[in-house]
Amino acid sequence: MIKIKGLTDQQVEESRRKHGTNQLTVQEVETFWDKLMDNLKDPMIVILVVALVVVIVLAILGFTEWYEGVGIAVAVALATLVSTASEFKNEQTFQKLQEEASRIFINVFRGAELRLIGIADIVAEDKVFLQPGDKIPADGKLIQGKIKVNQAMLTGEPEAVTKTPGDTDDTNLENPHVVYRGTIVEDGEAVMEVQTVGDETHFGKLAKDLVSEERPGPLRLKLAKLADDIAKFGYIGASFIAVAFMFKVIYMDHTGEFALYFSQWGQVIKDVVTALILAVIIIVVAVPEGLPMMIAIVLAQNMKKLLKSNVLVRQLLGIETSGSLNLLFSDKTGTITQGQLEAVGFLSVNEDNEDHLNTYKKFDEMPSKLSHLLNISFRENTSCVVNPGAEREAERILGGNTTERALLKFVKADKNGYDSDGLEMISQVLFNSTRKFSASRLKMKDSSEISFVKGAAEKILAQCSFYYDADGNIQELAEETKASLSDQMDKKADDGFRIIAAATTEKEVAEDELSNSLALLGFSLIRDDLREDSKPAIETLQGAGIHVVMLTGDRHGTAKAIAKDVGLKTSDDDIAIESAEMAKLSDEEVKKILPNLKVVSRCLPQDKTRLVKLAQEIGLVVGMTGDGVNDSPALSNADIGFGLGSGTEVAKEASDIVILDDNIHSIANAVHYGRTIYRSVQKFITFQLTVNVSAIMIAFLGPFLGFELPLTMIQLLWVNLIMDTLAALAFSGEPPLPKHMEEKPKAREEKLITKSMWSSILCNGIFIAILSIIFLKSDFMRSLFQRDGAFSQEAFLTAFFAMFVFLNNFNKFNVRVEEFNLFHHIFQNKGFLQVVGMIFIIQVLITYFGGNMFRTIGLYPVEWLYVLILSVVIIPFDLMRKYIYWILE
Structure with missing residues (x-):
């Protein structure tokens, strides 16, 4: 048993005051303003800013209204701020939750007990118990034991190095007595005394320069490629729209007056700039800036x-x-x-019985000499540290694996101490999954030396030539009995028991092989229920x-x-x-x-x-x-x-x-959440591309059909905000549904946009565009918007803007579910209802308070009713589309 005296609570506080804490200085992360500045450097934002400067110059010269530039500036600022704030908040939430859930605990001697201590709470002079798999929490020297340490993080060398106790002032990484923070224990057990903590450790000094790289997953690679493809489509579409706008202005608005038109150079410049800005806005709308970060938003949510x-x-x-x-x-x-292993019995050899076994359900039932040897075997041949006096039950047996803890509980090590005086550990072979046994060689009170071995039943039994009888005497093990015991263990295994054999030998046990002169103590039956x-x-x-x-x-x-x-x-x-x-x-x-x-x-x-x-x-x-x-x-x-x-x-x-x-x-x-996130991303893409198709069709066809900018640059920027960041937030909270786990796994090469998605994108996008064109060209529609007995162009275009936004907002309900019940599990995504509701409210407010900047005026209640009726038509249309698609499939 390891006997170490740790620091008292008072000594811990003194050490912390003198040497500092073991916390590393948190690496600087991008602040909100850093992210904002990065987003402002986006090529499209730069183009918009340049265009904005030109608009301001034109406004000064009197060729355009002052509020157009202000409106573009406000819209760009708002879109950038919302996007940055959302990204920043989600990253902060994700990192904070990761840090809280990833806290590392390690075994540390405090006073007379071994406790689980958070790595940040370790102080200089603490005694830390190290076992395979532990990440060393600070720099220090070994004072007991022997371990192999992988120092690849610090040296780049994958080969583990052996560390042993020893005093030295040399802090060279090759020092055989010193261990360093961040390195990994691969084999062995030891106790280290902490010498250096926090930023002063080797790792702490290197940490500020460490950059962790994250592998891009297949979904993000698909999203990035899709974003590039959409961007190309947007650039091409924007170019055609700019050309179409100039064609309309020159050849349709000034037929036969080309010379007069071109003589008004200020107007020409204004129209060219307007065409270019319109093209830029279309690019802003078409290019899905939020697409690559969509998965991060969804995951953070x-x-x-x-x-x-x-x-x-x-x-x-x-x-x-x-x-x-x-x-x-x-x-x-x-x-x-x-994983709650429980030793439910012990079997010793009795050649007089038919099954050659004695069964003991409890440790107290065993004969004294046999139980005494088993007690020593389980307590001394273990990687666990036993603290029967610890206040917390969870700290009475620490370290080791679940099997060893179950064996120690069987001999009541968590409740009673035992007299280990006179026992001296000579050597130890720790258990690992390759050798499948462990051994401890002890010098007994009578100065004799015994090796205690335990491990896989078939491995130990195969090397046994002797056994202990009920009186604790060693007898020769007959081959017939050995074969019978093997059969009995197979039956126990078939009943679901894990079987651990215990034995002794007078010989030294090598690390990779057992002698064939083991004396079998018996078999421990361990149950681990499903x-x-x-x-x-x-x-x-x-x-x-x-x-x-x-x-x-x-x-x-x-x-x-x-x-x-x-x-x-x-x-x-x-x-x-x-x-x-x-x-x-x-x-x-x-x-x-x-x-x-x-x-x-x-x-x-x-x-x-x-x-x-x-x-x-x-x-x-x-x-x-x-x-x-x-x-x-x-x-x-x-x-x-x-x-x-x-x-x-x-x-x-x-x-x-x-x-x-x-x-x-x-x-x-x-897996369920992974599939849900994949579906949420697909919903976002479906919605976004539907808006793209409709907006670009309207902007492209508008000049040829005689529309005078049915959606202004500022209005399109608002549409971009709706369909990008806000839509990502709306779809990010979709719950995991049972049906997601009834689908087949997505193939690596499977396309992100499915046939069903294309059906929704093209049908609804074209439908919104056609409905918009009918609205803009229909005399009947114009007759619905009268003010003082005459047609009101302002009310008409305000209604169209509201209808376009409402159409796409209602379409979110279509996209959210593939089924016909649009309200299925809707209250499990309250964020969706909040975002949709907020867009409706803000759109209404814009109509009343947007003024010249948004080219809106307040609508009458009956005009809102017309807008609402026309907008909600997208829902029955998509239900019909779903039904036809379902029949055809």
Whole structure:
């Protein structure tokens, strides 16, 4: 047992005052003003500003009204400010939630106890207990133990270096006695004494220059390409519109008066500038600035919901890709099972019994000598630290893995101390998934030396030549008995038990091999019940077209039993294979069995990496769960790495998504949200392109049909604000619906815009354009807007502006759902109703207070009724479109 005296609370405060905290200075992030300045440097904004200057000059010369320039300036400023504010707020929310959910805790000796302490609360002179997978929290020297540390973060060298206790003032990175913040413990256990904290550590000095790069996911790549394609369309359309405007002015408005027109150079300049500004505004409307950042907005809006579902998104890549996931390799312990391992009995050898076993359900039932040896074995041959006197139950057994904690609870280590005086640790071999055993060599009170070994039942039993009888005496183990014990363990495994064998030997135990002279103490039976929601979660994933494969370190019988119980292995065609058997297969043979593979038992970390690569080679999008140091390569190579919340910091950092409760149900939630976000992005695109099609058609055809700017530059800027940032916010809160998990995964090469989306974009866009043209050209429509017995051009054009905005705002309801019930789950996205309602209200206010700037006047109630009736027509039209599309499909 490790015995270390830690700092008292008073000493902690003194150290903090003297040496400072372990918090690193927060790296400077873009401020709101930084983002605003970046957005103002956007090429389109620069063009608008130049155009604005020209308009102001023309206003000074008397060729145009002063408010046109002011209106453009206000509209551009408003659009830029809203976009910047939204982006800034969402990024801040996302980062804050990530920081809160990503806090790192580590084992630190405080007083006479070992406690879990937040990394920021560590102080100089603290004693930190380091185990495999820990990220070293500060710079310091080893005072006990031996570890292998990966210092690649600081040195770039991937090979782990050995660190041992020793005094030295040399802080060179190659120093064998000093460990450094940010490096990773790969193997071994040790206690370090913290010497340097916070910004003064090697990592702290480098941190200010570190820049973390995020891989762009497939969805963002598709969005970026789509934005480029739309931009090209916008540039071409804008050019035609500018030419069309000048054609109308020169050849239609001044037929036969070309010389007179061109002699009025001020008017010519004004018209050319107007055409250019109109083209620029069309580009602003057409180019979807918000498209590439849409996914960030959606994710920020859903971050709290994801955290409530125990899903922490570390990389946007993960949640983007989850909609395409079609193969998930899942851990068993804690993910499919509860992870609350409980040792429910111990079996010792009795050759007189028919099954050659004695069964003890409780530790107290065991004979004294046998229980004494088992007590020493479990307490001394462990990576755990026991604090039976700790106030918090969670801190009475710290470190180690869930199996070791279950074994210690069986011998009541969390409730009682025991006399370890006279016992001296000589050497220790720690457990890992490759060797599948651990060993501790002790010098006993009588000066004899014994090695205590525990590990996988079949591995330990195979090396046993002796056993302990009920009186604690060593007897020779007959081969017949050994074979019978093996059969009994297979039956126990088939019943779902995890079996850990314990043995002793007088020989020294090497790191990679066991001697064949072990004396068997017996077998510990460990139960890990299924999570109640595991079977429904796996059914949900399978229903979503995702093939789930369970990877476990358990023996084959246990793995198959769990797979049957959880609904993974349901037929003879379903394949369950052991790691050793899979190692004999060629890559091509593994690829052939992948479609039917359901279980890999005694799975090794290298098996995970191999499976990921082979699955990707046949075109599958692969998700991998992991919790250990050795799982990092598989997590990094997978399309989506799911780190487990109970796992090592290394595994979490290698992952794209951290499942905080380890539960496979939470993985299903992550996939569900990923698919929902994908659909939200598609809704936004559908709405935005519909506005693009209608606005560009109206602006292009207007000059030929005799319209005098049916939508002014300022009005188009307002439309741009509605369809870009505000629309992104409206669709970002869409809830995850059950139907999303009934669809097939999205293929990597699948186009972002589907046939159904094109149907909606083209039909509704053209319909809005045609309805607008009819409105503008119809004498009947003109007759509806009379003031003092005469037609009012101002009221007419104000009504058209309001109708165009209302049409697109009502179209949001069409786009939001694919079904005919437009109010389905609408109250689950309150943000949608708020944004839509706000646009209606602001549009009404603009008509009354926009004045010359927006070219509006107040409308009469009956005129608003006309606008409302004409605008809401888009809803029955789209319902009819949906019905026809449904029939044709």
